[in-house]
Each structure stands twice: as C-alpha cells, then as structure tokens.
Amino acid sequence: xxxxxxxxxxxxxxxxxxxxxxxxxxxxxxxxxxxxxxxxxxxxxxxxxxxxxxxxxxxxxxxxxxxxxxxxxxxxxxxxxxxxxxxxxxxxxxxxxxxxxxxxxxxxxxxx
Amino acid sequence: xxxxxxxxxxxxxxxxxxxxxxxxxxxxxxxxxxxxxxxxxxxxxxxxxxxxxxxxxxxxxxxxxxxxxxxxxxxxxxxxxxxxxxxxxxxxxxxxxxxxxxxxxxxxxxxx
Numbered sequence: 552x553x554x555x556x557x558x559x560x561x562x563x564x565x566x567x568x569x570x571x572x573x574x575x576x577x578x579x580x581x582x583x584x585x586x587x588x589x590x591x592x593x594x595x596x597x598x599x600x601x602x603x604x605x606x607x608x609x610x611x612x613x614x615x616x617x618x619x620x621x622x623x624x625x626x627x628x629x630x631x632x633x634x635x636x637x638x639x640x641x642x643x644x645x646x647x648x649x650x651x652x653x654x655x656x657x658x659x660x661x662x663x
Numbered sequence: 664x665x666x667x668x669x670x671x672x673x674x675x676x677x678x679x680x681x682x683x684x685x686x687x688x689x690x691x692x693x694x695x696x697x698x699x700x701x702x703x704x705x706x707x708x709x710x711x712x713x714x715x716x717x718x719x720x721x722x723x724x725x726x727x728x729x730x731x732x733x734x735x736x737x738x739x740x741x742x743x744x745x746x747x748x749x750x751x752x753x754x755x756x757x758x759x760x761x762x763x764x765x766x767x768x769x770x771x772x773x774x775x
C-alpha cells in the first residue's frame with residue numbers, strides 16, 4: 552500500500568501567519584491517465600472531514616483562496632496564506648491513484 | 664444541495680453484525696463512487712473500500728475484506744455497509760463519502 556508521510560504532525564500558528572504542510576508518498580502518485588489523485592482534507596473538531604484541494608492544486612468550490620496546493624510525483628504541499636481561526640483542526644492528505652486509497656496520519660493545526 | 668445522510672448511532676454486542684446506511688440526495692447517485700472511511704476515537708482516517716453505485720462493483724482494503732460488505736440501492740439512492748463479527752477494535756465512527764461530500768458519521772460502539 553502507498554504510505555503517505557505528513558509533516559509536521561503538529562503545527563502551532565498565530566492568526567495571519569502563513570504555514571505549510573508536507574505530504575510525501577512512498578511511490579509516485581501520477582496515474583497512467585495523466586492525473587495525480589492527491590487531495591487535501593480538513594477535519595475541524597467534532598466535524599466530518601471536508602475537501603479543500605483535489606488533484607494536487609484544484610481548489611474545491613467554496614474554499615477560501617488562502618488555501619493552495621502544489622507538488623508532483625511523490626512530494627506535495629498544502630499552504631495556508633494567512634491562518635484564520637476557522638482553519639484550526641487536523642489536515643489530511645489522501646491518495647486515490649493506487650488501490651487501496653490511503654490517508655496521511657494528519658497534521659494538527661493549533662493556535663500558538 | 665448535496666447531502667449524505669447516515670443512519671444513527673449503534674450499540675452492538677461483540678460477535679454480532681451491524682448495517683449502516685447512507686442516503687444520498689442532491690446529485691445523481693450513480694455518477695460517483697461511494698467510499699467508506701473508519702475513524703477510531705482520537706485517531707486518523709482509514710479507508711475501508713468503495714462501491715460504484717451504477718453497477719455494484721466494489722473494491723476493499725485488504726484488512727476489511729472479511730469485515731465489511733458494501734452494497735448500494737439505486738432505487739432509493741442509498742449506500743450500505745455491513746460490518747460482521749464485531750469486536751472492540753470495530754468501535755469507531757464510520758463515514759460515507761464521495762470525497763467531495765461527507766456524511767455526518769455513524770458512531771458504532773461494540774460492547775457487552
């Protein structure tokens with residue numbers, strides 16, 4: 552199975568600070584069809600996860616544009632340009648290129 | 664508005680089975696795979712498997728092949744997951760998701 556390694560496991564930030572989360576894959580996530588099925592989710596405390604970014608860099612409808620995704624192959628990054636209070640929670644990367652789907656262990660974003 | 668409405672919390676005995684539901688609305692049910700995800704208390708997300716509601720084809724993560732059975736009823740736009748031979752390790756919240764949309768989760772507690 553593909554292993555997704557997220558770093559850091561915990562991130563402390565102040566409001567307005569820009570932060571990045573890394574997601575590294577044990578194998579390339581480039582599918583033979585040319586798509587890279589690497590997505591980012593946010594799970595706020597007590598809530599279901601929500602999709603933020605899909606296919607590496609595409610912003611899900613309704614998600615603020617302070618969120619951005621980048622990367623290719625095995626290395627991917629989620630950036631938040633100016634953290635807001637509502638951004639606190641656990642961020643997960645998830646891959647769907649190789650069965651079974653697998654999730655990263657999560658990065659908890661908390662207020663400093 | 665897209666909604667994935669899951670059934671209510673379950674308290675079940677060890678060794679028994681449970682079937683939870685996920686009713687989809689606001690989109691064409693057969694257009695998207697339905698995935699199921701497990702989350703144990705204070706832990707990360709684990710992919711169980713997915714079903715293609717259009718034809719019933721399923722893919723399971725290896726560790727859930729003898730644990731979970733996924734089905735879908737096109738006439739009622741509802742996906743189901745049955746979990747069998749329940750143990751304390753199955754105590755968790757279970758989500759249905761198209762990845763872009765998530766149900767509210769079902770808490771299954773296995774206890775005598």
